[in-house]
Amino acid sequence: MSTVDIVSASPGTDATRHERLKDTWGDPPGIRGWFTTVNHKRIGTRYIITAFIFFLLGGILAVLMRLQLARPENHFLNPDQYNQIFTMHGTTMMFLFAVPMMFEALSVYVIPLMVGARNIAFPRLNAFSYYIYVFGGIMLWVAFVYNTGPDVGWFAYVPLSGPAYTPGKRADFWAQMITFTELSALAVAVEISVTIMKLRAPGMSLNRMPMFCWSEFVTALMVIFAMPAVMLSSTMLLMDRLVATHFFNPAEGGDALLYQHLFWFFGHPEVYIIFIPGTGIVSTIIAAFSRRKIFGYLGLVLSTVATGFIGFGVWVHHMFATGLPQLSDNFFTAASLMIVIPTGVQFFCWIATLWSGKLHFELPMWWIGGFFFVFLIGGLTGLMLAAVPLDWQVHDTYFVVAHFHYVLLGGAVFPLFGAIYYWFPKVTGRMLGETLGKWHFWLFFVGFNLTFFPMHILGMRGMPRRIYTYPVEMHWGTVNALETLGASLMGLAVLAFLANVVKSYRSGVMAGANPWLAGTLEWGTSSPPPNYNFLDLPTAGGREPLWENAPDQPVVTGVREDIRAVLVTKPMDAEPDHLTLSPSPTIWPFLAALAVTALFIGSIFTPWAIVWGSVPIAVTLIGWFWPTKKESENKKGMEKWEKK
Numbered sequence: 001m002s003t004v005d006i007v008s009a010s011p012g013t014d015a016t017r018h019e020r021l022k023d024t025w026g027d028p029p030g031i032r033g034w035f036t037t038v039n040h041k042r043i044g045t046r047y048i049i050t051a052f053i054f055f056l057l058g059g060i061l062a063v064l065m066r067l068q069l070a071r072p073e074n075h076f077l078n079p080d081q082y083n084q085i086f087t088m089h090g091t092t093m094m095f096l097f098a099v100p101m102m103f104e105a106l107s108v109y110v111i112p113l114m115v116g117a118r119n120i121a122f123p124r125l126n127a128f129s130y131y132i133y134v135f136g137g138i139m140l141w142v143a144f145v146y147n148t149g150p151d152v153g154w155f156a157y158v159p160l161s162g163p164a165y166t167p168g169k170r171a172d173f174w175a176q177m178i179t180f181t182e183l184s185a186l187a188v189a190v191e192i193s194v195t196i197m198k199l200r201a202p203g204m205s206l207n208r209m210p211m212f213c214w215s216e217f218v219t220a221l222m223v224i225f226a227m228p229a230v231m232l233s234s235t236m237l238l239m240d241r242l243v244a245t246h247f248f249n250p251a252e253g254g255d256a257l258l259y260q261h262l263f264w265f266f267g268h269p270e271v272y273i274i275f276i277p278g279t280g281i282v283s284t285i286i287a288a289f290s291r292r293k294i295f296g297y298l299g300l301v302l303s304t305v306a307t308g309f310i311g312f313g314v315w316v317h318h319m320f321a322t323g324l325p326q327l328s329d330n331f332f333t334a335a336s337l338m339i340v341i342p343t344g345v346q347f348f349c350w351i352a353t354l355w356s357g358k359l360h361f362e363l364p365m366w367w368i369g370g371f372f373f374v375f376l377i378g379g380l381t382g383l384m385l386a387a388v389p390l391d392w393q394v395h396d397t398y399f400v401v402a403h404f405h406y407v408l409l410g411g412a413v414f415p416l417f418g419a420i421y422y423w424f425p426k427v428t429g430r431m432l433g434e435t436l437g438k439w440h441f442w443l444f445f446v447g448f449n450l451t452f453f454p455m456h457i458l459g460m461r462g463m464p465r466r467i468y469t470y471p472v473e474m475h476w477g478t479v480n481a482l483e484t485l486g487a488s489l490m491g492l493a494v495l496a497f498l499a500n501v502v503k504s505y506r507s508g509v510m511a512g513a514n515p516w517l518a519g520t521l522e523w524g525t526s527s528p529p530p531n532y533n534f535l536d537l538p539t540a541g542g543r544e545p546l547w548e549n550a551p552d553q554p555v556v557t558g559v560r561e562d563i564r565a566v567l568v569t570k571p572m573d574a575e576p577d578h579l580t581l582s583p584s585p586t587i588w589p590f591l592a593a594l595a596v597t598a599l600f601i602g603s604i605f606t607p608w609a610i611v612w613g614s615v616p617i618a619v620t621l622i623g624w625f626w627p628t629k630k631e632s633e634n635k636k637g638m639e640k641w642e643k644k
């Protein structure tokens with residue numbers, strides 16, 4: 001066996017090495033470990049559970065809305081409650097569920113394992129960003145429970161959300177929460193792109209990188225470009241509201257359209273930030289269950305990148321009804337239609353893979369089937385909406401609501417459930433049950449189409465969106481009642497899923513390391529993975545290393561096991577480059593997140609919070625970067641050792 005000998009051979013049997021690594025990479029015991037951990041799997045699991053809780057909360061609000069809309073002239077909710085509920089639904093689903101789940105949660109858990117690393121890059125930042133996200137979400141929901149929930153839609157258009165029309169603190173909480181969640185997304189974008197560029201297993205050159213890594217990498221870059229736009233618009237909104245700037249006030253030389261441009265420059269890419277990880281999941285699951293390498297790898301990579309670019313060029317199609325010059329409408333129609341090309345390429349590659357492979361139709365694949373059906377319909381109505389005349393016709397009707405739920409649930413929720421069935425065995429060591437799994441799928445699939453398909457018809461018949469009730473004479477009642485029935489089926493489906501998770505977690509079939517016989521690296525370690533991920537750092541001899549590694553594949557030896565050493569490789573061809581120290585557990589990211597939260601919430605009430613609030617932040621950051629004695633020793637030790 002040839003070896004990539006980084007430093008020196010590591011002595012000991014596997015059992016003693018396991019003990020040593022376990023001690024090195026472990027967390028302090030008990031509650032201290034809880035608040036100090038920097039392990040990407042613990043943090044990733046928290047992200048997944050938290051984002052799912054927000055999905056449940058958003059779903060409860062959806063059911064409330066559907067109950068209200070089930071009958072004409074219903075008084076189950078009053079208009080103010082409805083406004084808060086539909087704003088909280090959209091905001092929760094987009095900012096607290098979809099992006100954190102599809103991007104942060106999945107990539108923080110999966111990517112380091114998939115590239116064969118012992119931890120994510122910047123683990124303390126990772127802990128910090130999780131706390132920021134969860135505190136931001138809690139802040140918004142606490143405000144909502146105390147009847148201070150935002151009521152201006154998840155887009156919070158000015159002037160409606162400005163100081164004149166929305167006095168009080170409602171929109172302020174919304175704006176601060178946006179800045180919060182996007183801060184956390186930005187931090188994860190940095191961690192994930194560096195993890196993907198610098199911590200890949202030796203041999204995993206760029207053209208061997210799994211599709212899921214590509215998709216999360218493109219997503220990370222999109223986050224870096226899109227999120228600052230919305231953070232800017234929400235901060236400008238907040239300043240208009242709190243310190244009487246006039247960015248968006250035309251009477252004082254501001255511009256309300258500027259808000260829409262900034263918002264949608266983020267808002268459209270946001271859809272792809274949610275959907276592109278979904279495509280990565282689809283590629284991963286299809287390859288694993290066809291037992292063949294994905295067809296048209298290069299085409300898939302290029303179309304993922306192209307989707308990322310095009311996603312930034314089309315934001316104005318959300319503003320066709322604002323009366324922009326005709327020429328720009330034409331341009332943005334054409335640009336929007338271009339998205340068909342990369343999406344078409346992707347669909348073609350997936351179908352070709354299924355066609356030429358040997359399909360094993362297990363639960364994760366069911367959800368991919370659902371994805372094909374649902375996303376195709378959402379894509380087609382999207383093309384319809386990109387045409388200005390039709391957009392004018394159905395603008396702000398339920399046709400649009402139908403369209404974006406088909407895209408969002410088709411592009412994110414269906415692949416997500418596929419991903420959960422697929423990776424649950426890796427995370428917990430047990431399989432998710434079949435029977436409840438099938439109930440979950442069919443109830444959700446039927447319920448989904450029953451809820452959202454008729455909305456196309458309601459929209460064509462003129463039912464406007466964002467209304468809390470409608471008159472009997474419009475004859476929209478029957479269809480709406482049907483939709484509410486569909487929504488309750490989806491609710492049942494989610495209950496079946498939760499029951500399945502609890503049951504399988506306790507007593508499901510043991511999974512073993514690689515229950516699906518998949519080919520990517522995360523399946524090459526035990527389920528659940530040990531805190532140090534891999535006993536021997538893996539190498540990649542092909543795109544699906546577990547399928548392709550030759551018997552004489554080189555192995556990495558000699559990485560020190562008594563300190564948190566991480567192997568850094570070169571960005572293009574992933575040749576081993578050097579070793580670096582991964583940070584140890586610490587309480588400071590948690591305290592820093594608390595301090596930042598205090599500043600942000602305080603600043604809603606007094607600008608002075610920015611002055612006084614920065615003091616604790618400074619203290620926590622100093623604590624964060626202050627080297628401990630042990631760390632300095634390790635660092636010196638490693639430098640000496642590298643010189644040898």
Ligand code: HEM
Nearest residue numbers: 062065086087090093094098153154401408465466467487
């Ligand atoms: C799970 C089942 C769901 C149901 C039954 C549902 C239902 C609804 C309803 C009735 C509305 C109000 C439409 C209006 O009055 O204009 C709405 C709006 C919305 N939904 Fe959903 N929804 C669901 C899931 C989702 C998911 C998963 C997402 C995102 C990932 C999402 C994102 C949105 C957004 C962004 C809005 C617009 C809110 C606004 O205009 O402020 N929904 N949904």
Ligand SMILES: [Cu+2]
Nearest residue numbers: 268315317318
């Ligand atoms: Cu768009």
